[in-house]
Amino acid sequence: MNHFHNFFEKTKRGFYNYLLSLTRDSDFADDIFQETYYKILKNYTENLSPGILYKIGKNLFIDAYNKNKKHLAIEDINLNYNNEDDARLEAEALLRMLEDDEKQVFLMSAVDGLKYEEISKVTGMSVANIKVKIFRARKKIQQKINGGQR
Secondary structure, three states, X not given: OHHHHHHHHHHHHHHHHHHHHHHOOHHHHHHHHHHHHHHHHHHOOOOOOHHHHHHHHHHHHHHHHHHHOOOOOXXXXXXXXXXXXHXXXXXXXXXXXXXXXXXXXXXXXXXOOOOHXXXXXXXXXXXXXXXXXXXXXXXXXXXXXXXXXX
16 A cells, blocks of 8 residues: 555656646546546556556546536636745646647656656657657747747
8 A cells, every 4th residue: 555655646746737738627637536546546556657547547538528528728727726836836837838738748758757658658649759749848848938038
């Protein structure tokens, strides 16, 4: 159980941000988040890996999306941030400027430390495409941080 707890603590932030980028709805993301970790705990405690986590989460999203046909605009997301948490708000603003697929692969790589091959298995994208998307995401973020200068 301690191994699962360590896995959860290591992956929860990046995985939740990934789900938000998919669902664009914090309640929907919460539901998938809980269901995914429940399935991991129930079925995969001997083989914990971020790749399995993201694959289960993505599949649950697809199933729920097809069942509900629910798709909200990003403005409808209730993030519940504190006003004092400026760094977190700034990071969210930086992520918001990325395309959805760029944001997803960037979060998997930067936050959860997944390798390109693992991201490829989860997303179905080629490794070359993932490298390009992560490069573009980093470049956009760097340009924004530098005030739009190249």
